[in-house]
Amino acid sequence: MLRPGVELLRWFMAQQRQLPWRTPFPRDPYLVLLSEVMLQQTQVHRVTPLFRRFVENFPTLEALAKATEAEVLAAWSGLGYYRRARALHAAARAIHAAGAWPTTRETLHALPGLGPYTAAALAAFSFGGSDPPVDGNVTRVAARVLALNAPASSVRLRREAERWARQLHRHAPTPATFEALMELGARICRPKLPSCDRCPLAAICAAHASNASDRYPLPSSRRPRETHRWVALWLVRRDGRVLLHRRGEGQLLSGLWLPPIRELVDSQEPKAAAAALLNTLGLEARLTPGKPISHSITHRDITVFPFLAKCDLTQVAENSELAWVPPDDPGVATSSLTHKLSLACCPLLTELGLPVSYRSA
DNA sequence: AATTCGGGGCC
DNA sequence: GGCCCAGAATT
CATH class of the missing domain: 3.90.79.10 (Nucleoside Triphosphate Pyrophosphohydrolase)
Incomplete structure (x- = not known):
């Protein structure tokens, strides 16, 4: 089990994108919070320019906490899911009022707008947490590596993905392991036409072994348009x-x-x-x-x-x-x-x- | 467990 | 034109 984590990290160190929030660990929690909330259901290439602009407008947690909600929403214009901006603002005010950051996944989860994923990501990237942040990327990678016949949105798949990511992290105990998994899902183990020939986990991937990567995870039901x-x-x-x-x-x-x-x-x-x-x-x-x-x-x-x-x-x-x-x-x-x-x-x-x-x- | 909420890019 | 995206909150 040691090998996959090492292979993944090796690939990540060589192939990772330079993104404005990817600073050395442990990262500035304010920038992690901001980027993670912006990245909820929103692709990296759309977040990047707005992230830079937002940080110029609100460089620190204190600046964000002291801004009005209208100012924050204006800076969020065009990004969508505007509830995120209101929750982010409320979270910033709560943290600033408390005088210190919560540092565990559980206490971070109590802040508005921070669900299981974002709380785990912030805990891992800024506070040394070891609970895996399981997003759509990690879910998809796990579904393929383990050949799990479950919909992406199912609780079972999320739970199995978290268990698998936790094992990987135990053998390669750095927050980079979590980030590498997400990067792998975004760049190699894509929803469609994954690049298995370049995948550092191909050797242990059950879906790839049966040449059926495109069958995992199962599609979720969707509301008609x-x-x-x-x-x-x-x-x-x-x-x-x-x-x-x-x-x-x-x-x-x-x-x-x-x-x-x-x-x-x-x-x-x-x-x-x-x-x-x-x-x-x-x-x-x-x-x-x-x-x-x-x-x-x-x-x-x-x-x-x-x-x-x-x-x-x-x-x-x-x-x-x-x-x-x-x-x-x-x-x-x-x-x-x-x-x-x-x-x-x-x-x-x-x-x-x-x-x-x-x-x- | 299902629904709601933005928006764009990509096949 | 369907699918998906570093999801969370509500019902």
Whole structure:
């Protein structure tokens, strides 16, 4: 059992990617916490640039704890799963208020947003913990090495993966072993078309022995997809600012700032719905249709029909749920859909004699 | 145990 | 167009 751990570590030392949070062990717990929360269900190449920007905005735990939730959410814009940002902020405040970091998996698990995986990862990478962080990568690698016929989401597979990773770590007792397992899953033992010819664990892999790596783990059941149609109003003032609305609780993207949106019912015409939505804002304006946008949120496929209109300065007053913002630098928490709509409406601006983008004084 | 929550990249 | 991603919280 010694050999696999050594082979894995050898491969990792030679092949690992340089990532901004991969500093020598034990790592700065703040940077580990931040990266691990960002990496929940989010791929490395998407996290990397945002991680750098976030650390510039909030360089320390104290800086994050003293920021407002709105500021944190704004810095999280575009990354998705915005609940993570709220929980991260709450965790930072709790740690800062306590005056010291929890250092065990169990006590870390008690913080908001830290589940079994993140708590184990933070404990291992920053505090010498020996409980394996079991993520989707480790689960998949274990399912193949052990040829376990279980769905990736099953409790049984998670438990077996943790037991196996723990053994590996006992024979190669460094946090790098855990990181190496995840790196292996991301780079070699991929979900599709794994590169078994380059795998340091191929010699002990049961799935590879039967040439059936692609059959593990079993697929999890998935909710069927729904299709939706939305209209969005892109209302532009003469100074280039656009109207955004803070979405309420109980709906998608709650707390984020998007243009006014309404869902189309049945076979309703987009233009009619846009006019009705405009009416509820107490406005009258000529609506120009923009190019439809595709957006997906979990199991929903949404087609968004944008309508652009020129607005007078005094027609809509700002309040806590309504704000005129420069679209290229809103300064509030936005969804990537907000950005998509901005891009889709940009070509229409010049046609209507509006400035193509806001320029700050 | 199942559902919810974002978003993008890749086959 | 389906699948998956360094998951957690809620039901």
